[in-house]
Amino acid sequence: GAVVSQHPSRVICKSGTSVKIECRSLDFQATTMFWYRQFPKQSLMLMATSNEGSKATYEQGVEKDKFLINHASLTLSTLTVTSAHPEDSSFYICSAPWTSGGARENEQFFGPGTRLTVL
Amino acid sequence: EDKVVQSPLSLVVHEGDTVTLNCSYEVTNFRSLLWYKQEKKAPTFLFMLTSSGIEKKSGRLSSILDKKELFSILNITATQTGDSAVYLCAVGDYKLSFGAGTTVTVRA
Numbered sequence: 102g103a104v105v106s107q108h109p110s111r112v113i114c115k116s117g118t119s120v121k122i123e124c125r126s127l128d129f130q131a132t133t134m135f136w137y138r139q140f141p142k143q144s145l146m147l148m149a150t151s152n153e154g155s156k157a158t159y160e161q162g163v164e165k166d167k168f169l170i171n172h173a174s175l176t177l178s179t180l181t182v183t184s185a186h187p188e189d190s191s192f193y194i195c196s197a198p199w200t201s202g203g204a205r206e207n208e209q210f211f212g213p214g215t216r217l218t219v220l
Numbered sequence: 221e222d223k224v225v226q227s228p229l230s231l232v233v234h235e236g237d238t239v240t241l242n243c244s245y246e247v248t249n250f251r252s253l254l255w256y257k258q259e260k261k262a263p264t265f266l267f268m269l270t271s272s273g274i275e276k277k278s279g280r281l282s283s284i285l286d287k288k289e290l291f292s293i294l295n296i297t298a299t300q301t302g303d304s305a306v307y308l309c310a311v312g313d314y315k316l317s318f319g320a321g322t323t324v325t326v327r328a
Contacts (some may be wrong), residue, residue, distance in 0.1 A: 133314060144308060145263070145318045194262050198314045207252045207268065209316060214262040 103129055103205070105197050107212035114185055115220055121181045122215045124151075124195030130175040131197035135209070136168075139192040151178040151195075185219040192216050222247040224311050226319035234327050237299050241322045243309030244291040253285055253292050254316065256308040263308055266294070299326045 104127040114120050124134055132153045137145040149170055150158040157170035169181040182189055194214045199205040223246045233239055245253065252270045256263035267276045269285035269292060276283050280299075285292045296303055304326045310316040 135315065137318075144320045145310075147315065147317070150315060196316075200314070205268075207270075207314060208265065209254065209310070210265075211256075211262040 103199060103208075103210045105195065105210045105212040107195055107215050109215060110213060111216045111218075113218045113220065116186055117184055119181055119183045120185055120217060121179055122193055122195075122217075124178045124180070124197075124212050126176045126197045126210070129197075129199065129201065131178075132175060132200065134172065134178040134195055134197045136170065136178075136180050137194045137196065139194060139214075145194060148180075151180075153178075182217065185217070187219045190217055190219045222312065222317040224309055224317050224319040226307075226309050226322050228322060229320065230323040230325070232325045232327060233299055235300060237326075238295065238297045239299060239303075239324060241294040241296075241307050241309075241324070242291060243294070243311075243319055245309075245311040245317075245319075246290060247311050247317060249313040249315075250287075250311065251313045252311075254310045255283055255292070255294050256310065258306045258308055258321070266307075296324070299324075301326050301328055 106125045108123045134151040136148045139145050148163045151170045151172040153172045159165045172178040195212045196209045199208045225244050227242045254268045255266040267283045272287040280297045283294045306321040308321045309319040
């Protein structure tokens with residue numbers, strides 16, 4: 102149990118276009134999901150916290166108008182990179198914490214990641 | 221600002237060696253410390269530690285947390301080439317702060 106999927110796994114787009122990435126919790130409900138970005142040879146950097154039914158919370162330095170987050174249901178959060186530029190090329194990963202109690206409380210389940218390349 | 225520091229940044233060992241990875245932290249809200257292994261994809265979960273002094277083991281891997289000194293270690297014994305990866309330490313509440321990772325290379 103506790104599987105998180107992401108779609109697409111890889112996307113290549115032209116500069117100036119928008120790209121939507123989906124993150125789904127397949128067998129549990131996630132009122133909160135997290136979006137991370139990872140550049141080559143660097144660690145995961147938290148971009149934003151996605152909250153079901155309310156606005157996302159962005160980390161310092163992350164442009165909320167550029168990285169649009171929608172948490173439309175208890176199992177789906179989407180990240181849209183608007184007007185993408187080559188510097189947005191990165192590995193985007195979502196995660197969802199287990200919040201239903203028990204020994205797995207707070208364990209984060211990661212999606213497989215989406216590799217975005219902007220030409 | 222939350223801080224998670226991992227050391228060493230990288231190391232190279234030979235198969236059969238033992239490695240010890242360190243993670244120290246200063247965070248505002250602590251609920252747990254997690255270790256992940258990352259190869260060329262998203263991180264995979266290794267351990268979650270919430271209490272001091274209780275060692276968690278999984279095969280050749282083990283980890284322990286010291287909440288007084290604010291650090292954790294991850295041990296890998298009898299290393300194999302398949303252990304080559306980046307090992308990430310993450311600390312926090314539901315919101316995690318990640319360390320920079322330790323790159324482990326195991327040579328045959």
